Amino acid sequence: MDWQAIFLSLRLATLTTGLLLVAGAPLAYWLAFSPRRWKFAVEAVVALPLVLPPTVLGFYVLVAIGPHSPIGALYQKLSGGTLPFSFGGLLVGSLLYSLPFTVQPVAAAFAGVDRRLIEAGRCLGASPWKIFIRVVAPLSRGGIATGAILTFAHTVGEFGVVLMVGGNIAGSTRTVSISIYDQVEALDYAAAWHTSLLLAGFSFVVLVLAYSMGRRGGSLWPAI
Numbered sequence: 001m002d003w004q005a006i007f008l009s010l011r012l013a014t015l016t017t018g019l020l021l022v023a024g025a026p027l028a029y030w031l032a033f034s035p036r037r038w039k040f041a042v043e044a045v046v047a048l049p050l051v052l053p054p055t056v057l058g059f060y061v062l063v064a065i066g067p068h069s070p071i072g073a074l075y076q077k078l079s080g081g082t083l084p085f086s087f088g089g090l091l092v093g094s095l096l097y098s099l100p101f102t103v104q105p106v107a108a109a110f111a112g113v114d115r116r117l118i119e120a121g122r123c124l125g126a127s128p129w130k131i132f133i134r135v136v137a138p139l140s141r142g143g144i145a146t147g148a149i150l151t152f153a154h155t156v157g158e159f160g161v162v163l164m165v166g167g168n169i170a171g172s173t174r175t176v177s178i179s180i181y182d183q184v185e186a187l188d189y190a191a192a193w194h195t196s197l198l199l200a201g202f203s204f205v206v207l208v209l210a211y212s213m214g215r216r217g218g219s220l221w222p223a224i
Contacts, residue, residue, distance in 0.1 A: 001193055005179035010106050012087070012162075012175065013155035016094040017148050020025075020102040023095075024147070028103045029132070040117035054097065058164025063092045065094040085167045090175075093165040094155050101150040109143020110136055121152055146210050157199065 027046070031039060049057055065083040066072045083089040085201040113136050124202050137144070159177040166173030168182070176195060183192035 001191065002176065002179040002199075005174050005176045006175065006195075006198075008087075008171070009011040009156050012090055012094055013152045014157045015091055016098055017102075017152045019091075019095060020098060020120060020151055021144070021148055023074050024099065024102040025144075028107035029110055029136070029196075030149040031103070046103050049097050049101050054158075054160025058093060058161040059095060061089075061096060061161065063093055065089055067200075084165065085169060085173060087166070087172055090162050090166040090173055093161045094158060097161045098151045098154050101154045102147040105143045105147040105150065106140065109140035110128060112133065112143070113139045128197055149206055149210050175192060197204075 023218055027042075031043060031046075062084055063069065064071060065075070067082050067084075072083055073079070075088075081088075083092060088224065101149075101172050117139075118131055118134050121135055126134070129137075157177055158175065159181070162173065162175050163178055166175075168174050174182075176199065180192050180195050180199075183189075
């Protein structure tokens, strides 16, 4: 069992989930409540990683964060390192690839909040931030939890994007999915079997939790 790769995947999933909850909640709120007719275009962009081949997304991310790109050049100037084939690059790719798994269930939960409660808060003089904290967020906790669970699990199981962006560097970019691939290539089927069984069990538990949260928070799955 490649515990180093497992712990690296857990670290990547934890950071990805935390950052997407912070950055994705405002986007989900806008998608749920904005009256803009063209917001469907933003929804399509958010959902794009669901249908885009991981290698295609990984290639574009690799080009976008490369040392010859503005983002890559700025990062290299500030840190002295490069994003491609580093843990930082993996994090960027994971944030983009897992974005819909956070935003869609959270936006669906926000949209399911009774608008009369929001209007009541406005009539009582509450600020938008207080309404979000006191009304929207508590009533959407099932969707928020579902988004966090799905994002974490999806990041743990990533393969195409992380391989394109991070390569296969032990202790730095080798995730558990890449480790399984290496074990199969080395004909070490026993190790691959044990690691795959661990991930299969983890995936089952995640789905049970996600469905449970979806039942408590309303019908969230159609939006995923």
